[in-house]
Amino acid sequence: MSAVEAGALGGVTSRRMILAGGLLTGLLPQALWADEAQSLVQTTYGPVRGRKQAGLHVFKGVRYGADTATTRFAAPKPPTPWQEPVEAIDYGPASPQAGSEPNQSEDCLFLNIWTANLDARAKKPVMVYIHGGAYNAGSGSSPLTDGSILAAEEDVVVVTINHRLNAFGYLYLGQLIPELAPDSGNAGQWDLVLALTWVKANIARFGGDPARVMLFGQSGGGAKIASLMAAPAASGLFHAVATMSGQQVTASGPLNATARAKAFLDVLKVSPHEVFTVPTARLIEALNTADPINSTQKLYFGPVLDQRHLSRHPFWPDAPPLSAHIPMILGNMANETRNLIGRSNPAAFSLNFDALPSWLATHMRTDISPAHVIATYQAAYPGISASDLFFAATTAGRSWRGQVEEADARARQGAPTWVYRFDLRSPEDGGKWGAYHTLDIPHAFRTLAASGPMTGTGPEARKVSRELSSALVSLARTGSPQTKGLPSWPLHSLKRRETMIFDTTTRVEFDPRGVERALFQTVPFIQWGS
Template sequence: MNRRSFIKKSGLTSIGLGAVSPVLKKARCSGHAHASIVARADHAVVETTAGKIRGYQDHGIFTFKGIPYAATTALQNRFSPPKSVTPWTGIRDALAYGPICPQRPNKGWASEEYAFLFQWVDGYQGEDCLRVNVWSTRLDKHAKKPVMFWIHGGGFFSGSSQEHPSYDGRNLSAFGDVVVISVNHRLNVFGFLDLSAYGDQYAASGNGGMLDLIAALQWVKNNVENFGGDPNNVTLFGQSGGASKITTLMNMPLAKGLFHKAISQSSSVAKIASREYASALTKNVLAYLDISARNIDTLHQVDYRRLIEAAIVAEKKVSESAVGKKVPRSGWQPVMDGVIIPSHPFYPNAPEFSADVPMMIGSNRHEWSASIGDSAMEALTDEGLRKKLMERYPEKGEAFYQVCKHIYPHAKPVEILSFLNPYNPMAHVLAEVKSAQQQANVYLYMFAWETKLLDGRPRAYHCSEIPFIFYNTDRCATMTGATEEARLLSEKVAKAWINFARTGNPNHHGLPEWPAFKQSNGATMIFNNVCEVKRDPDRAFRKFYLTL
């Protein structure tokens, strides 16, 4: 079946713009079409609550980058809740990505194969980083298009809205006729240093990064109509750390009503930091900087590079201490303060604040691909696997080995090792507690498509689904191979995300029927060259893993 026949048969022509749109024909995934950029003083000008901005058109898609949604966080505003943007006169340019939050160097560049796959765009660092980027097919306040709000990964300590080429929103906006928005916010010590013990002015400092996201969503509510979006149909979607930020937002009273659907991709967070853990991080930061309660305000004068040094040292010390071993995920993260975040996001139950918000939740088959950057791991033997499991789980390693070999009798030892991560079991756990509320549908998925690049060793690795969701498989050729196989799957995956954003239901003609998840049915959509729904495919593995 050729591409045109597939699109017609699968029903993909029903997306927003109708039959394969002129915008999409120009954009495609490849980026090899003739240049079509329009950037003029009087073109792509939009009014916002702070003043007018000017963007540009990229293959028909109106594009705006680096729009400030809240005031600079530098110096006097460090560790405070985000402030309103000071309005400007005239027209402000929104043509290039803004600064990213200061953060530690990206260690991924040290691995040639990871660098090849991801092709990171590190950007430039600065504390004036509270910026959003917008892609839209039409600047019409009456268009009421679904809004898809992307939150980047990198835990709560690194990353940005532009760090991966896969994050570019042009093709997704064109394919789905949706408004795509991505966001930068404060991270690590800048967004999550809990100074509440040092004065009322710092009461919210431990959750500053999450309050930034609230401010960005409030900006969307107040401004997105002028970009063609519907402020009453906003879907959050994010991966890894971005997904964890989404599950946290779902338990923040201040976020209620600012979004209406949520998609969590590869999140392992049901709990966040306690006051004890956050306090330990803070004490280590202050000790490194030789700052005490008496001169706490001198934190505002510390160079941001020195703050990053302190944050790295503090994170290492706390993770090695007793308090660091009491948390499911160490490092910088929000703090359960009882006010801004009243309880753990999804433990023991899903939050009541967002009970009526439909969700999609999922993970990738080989999140911890064990042989990226180490081809020798492909030769791992059964005995080698047993040894690694015994080292990691001294008391249950042998039993775990027997369980894995029984459940996955045909999997290579290196593949089994790649399964041993919290993302797959936690996706099911989050779906269980969400569906138990019986107030909104939840859809569970697993992305299982394996790249052929690097001899196929990465498999369905962490982040590998993102180019498919953004309809960027050709733009991200070093991840996907830019094959027709990848393009066809991308049409199915992107359409599911778009339909969910549009209606709360990801089903479409290109997929088998995807039932809403219930504990009784365990319905899980497996995204692969042949997509299929399975009933709780990893049940035995998950049950044992959660006892470790």
């Protein structure tokens, strides 16, 4: 057992969790009860006690699944019911991952709830946030995704979720040891299904309406949502979705996913049967392995077309009929890659045109002639600098293209779909980073004060934050993002490509950056990791 895992188990002990191993869920009292003073709620698995904070009931670290160390690379199991109240005042552990995320453990199936009251008759809209991190990192406990402000100001119930990531959630062993790990390639998605099943069964006890559960997520979180839209197991668990800079047009094919699993096992020097007992820390170290499909990248882990959780690609060859009735917002940032690439490659801000072709070839993730891309941009934007061209083209070809594919597929389907682009620049470093990837998270949660230099707290940031977050709340409440504070927001159509631009002057534009869209639609879209 690792020190991280030991600490997590110690935290469970300190919260006095008492498991009633032989008690069946069906035998638990079904009456909805809650003590407002103590923020005590009876869930389907046992009572949890949150904390009253500034008029809100806040529950952190609510268990929705059993310790995944006992189900490594398998679909999750519900928790064993308990009888005595469990303290839900601290965030639960995040999935094991590389990087600086604190408090990690394979025992990571926890969620967090913010709500103004615990009356089951309240039936407030429910906003469930799925965190980003490209299937590899992150958690639902970031200060930027604290649900306090939305819950207090908009009278909604906010939920954030932890689930398995990277190899723990998406290492596909289904072709190597199908009898032992048939669900391994989508274990992290099965976690989300279990979490949403918990929400549907329990959220009324926290004042929420189980018939109005909206999913929203940024980057990898949006991609996870797109995948859930094509997963039969998730059908009926949500009524609306919003994806922010996160698309999943195609899943990883089973052959490529198997090649990645073999590369991972080779580095570990273990057989498929032995990987179940490899220490957590060693699995994390092996994530740094070069991807066998694209050796310029680290191993890709994400949803797999396994014919169990996913029997079709999320948005190819069309939008999933399963979720055609679900209202959907799709958004992207105007300058996605200025931080996605620029943070780790500062030389990108001082490129010249001699170096530009090789930089584009490396970073566009699209098989298109760099010379043709450069000529097209120079014709459309005379005088554009090499660096500005680089960031615009990588944003359009790598980050924005999947959103175009999904929105167009939904339009062909006649599904209710709205598109936005976030243009308000960050004040950080004099505006150098533009409207970059992740900048919309604190705007969506109204957590500008927690974002530091990302957003600032000036009047323009506050205005756009209220506009974007109110649209998300409206989608949760009514199934439409239209609010009194926004211009009329038309549905996305192939003919006009209506797009809400969130900026100092928020407005609707038709086919913004149409030249760039048309350029990259001349080549097939192949999503990274497919």
